[in-house]
Amino acid sequence: MSLIKSLNSGVSGLKSFQTKMDTIGNNIANVDTNGFKSSRVTFSELMNENIGGAGGGESAPSQSNQVGLGVRVASVDRDFSSGTIENTGKTTDLAIEGDGYFVVNNGSQDLMTRAGNFTFNKNGQLVDQAGNFVQGYNANDSGNILGGGATDNVRVDFENVLEPKQTSxxxxxxxxxxxxSSRQIVSSQSAFTDDSGNLAGGSTDINDLSQTAEDLEATDVIEVSYTQNDGTAATADFEYGTDGTTLNDMVSALNSDISGEGEFALVDGMLRLKSDTVGDSELNVDSVAITDGSGDGTDSVNFPGFKVSQEGDxxxxxxxxxxxxxxxxxxxxxxxxxxxxxxxxxxxxxxxxxxxxxxxxxxxxxxxxxxxxxxxxxxxxxxxxxxxxxxxxxxxxxxxxxxxxxxxxxxxxxxxxxxxxxxxxQGSLVDVRINGDGRVQGVYDNGENQDLAQLALGDVQNEDGLEMVGGGLFRATSAAGEVFVDGADNVANSNIRSGALEGSNVDLAQQFTEMITSQRAYQSSARVISTSDEMLTEAVNLKR
The missing domain is CATH 2.60.98.20 (Flagellar hook protein FlgE)
Structure with a gap:
């Protein structure tokens, strides 16, 4: 009878929505499972049955009449989006920010997981909670890591001693x-002034100085007796020319005589001698005298005394x-x-x-x-x-x-x-830490760090081709495509965070919503079966 179709459709609904409830129940049960990836169920209709042409010729909107035979589970898809990363503070708890999977070996094959709750066993091997060996690349004695090849069980020798290294x-x-360092500076103890009492400048005529008691005449010589930097006595001479000879003229002539020892300069009316040698020096001005070239004995200038104002050091x-x-x-x-x-x-x-x-x-x-x-x-x-x-x-x-x-x-x-x-x-291993590139670094009591190993990350072309094998582990099937395994720093868009774990990506609000709709759909399918049963009963009762 045709009512059998409705019975079968109702049964297919019960079976399909029971599968969906099984999936929802599994998602909710694993809401706190590290690295768990939730699943969803998608449905497709079963084959349709043609019950005759629609009629009406070529102008009819439909050429056939079809009745569906129910529903079936089309696929159970896994959501591979990242879960929330939670800090734990334990160094060997690891979470992947971005793409990729940790690679572990169960003794016979490599598997992949997002659950990074690892620890070191008694042999110093990094393992998951089931004892599967975390895969990576161990460093040689020099701390060099060669990635990209065959992986090995990540192992740390906690009795390891770092050999001393000679300074190079x-x-x-x-x-x-x-x-x-400083230069020795010798300065006059008072400034030159002109007849008006103003500070003398370089262009001031020597005979216009207030210190000039009797004007100098041609061939008069100003003789400066000084001590050189090495302590040797020496003199520097300046011969007065004609009227109009200035202080600058005198300074220039004296500098010619003491070249290599120091340099005279007029600073704010004061005559200053600065050493040409940096550091310790005996440089000093001992005395200034005037030799009367005219012989009348009246030419004189009252030069100030000199003292060391800055010692060379x-x-x-x-x-x-x-x-x-x-x-x-x-x-x-x-x-x-x-x-x-x-x-x-x-x-x-x-x-x-x-x-x-x-x-x-x-x-x-x-x-x-x-x-x-x-x-x-x-x-x-x-x-x-x-x-x-x-x-x-x-x-x-x-x-x-x-x-x-x-x-x-x-x-x-x-x-x-x-x-x-x-x-x-020499250093002894006191701690181990893991950086964002997955490098396991030993911390030694001599203050040095050395790479001991590097964790490998795996990735596939098609995540939907990964088969769940329990314990948060996935196996790459042929549908996953090529499996890429390398050091964490060579896997694009990936970073490893130590002291943290990735939680489940189950959205409880969504799961409860799906549960409500599944329950109503299951009840409706059951109602189709009970109603079809009543209709069949009525058909059987027609012969009475």
């Missing part, structure tokens, strides 16, 4: 104060660091930079404990150009005997060029220091 590079950076900046020999022993390195001239610094390297420097350039000179940048070679080499049974240590000292810090000479604060050196003593 010391880097200095910062600024040497261009004013570290040689400044030194010292930088220190610890360097290491091949056995990991520490040696205190000191490098002194002494300013010996404009843009010129002498350096001397030595060791606080007296280790013998056997080679390289322990002393030398560094020059700076007018812009305060190093002019010429910017590094030097040192070799020393550690005196403890170890072999000689040879390392390079580089001035600037590291960590974006130059080695300069500007007038201002002295900031020059040792930025870093690459040696270290």
């Amino acid at each position: 590079e010391v880097n200095l950076g910062g600024n040497l104060d261009a004013s570290t 040689t400044g030194t900046q010292t930088m220190s660091t610890t360097v290491y020999d091949g056995l990991g022993n520490e040696h205190s390195l000191l490098v002194d930079f002494t300013q010996t001239g404009e843009g010129q610094w002498d350096y001397e390297a030595k060791f606080a404990d007296g280790e013998s420097i056997t080679g390289g350039s322990a002393t030398g000179t560094i020059n700076f150009d007018e812009a305060g940048q190093i002019d010429g070679n910017s590094n030097f080499n040192i070799e020393f005997d550690p005196s403890n049974g170890g072999s000689n240590v040879n390392f390079n000292v580089s001035l600037g060029g590291s960590e974006g810090t130059d080695f300069t000479q500007y007038s201002g604060a002295n900031t020059a220091k040792v930025l870093n050196q690459d040696g270290y003593t």
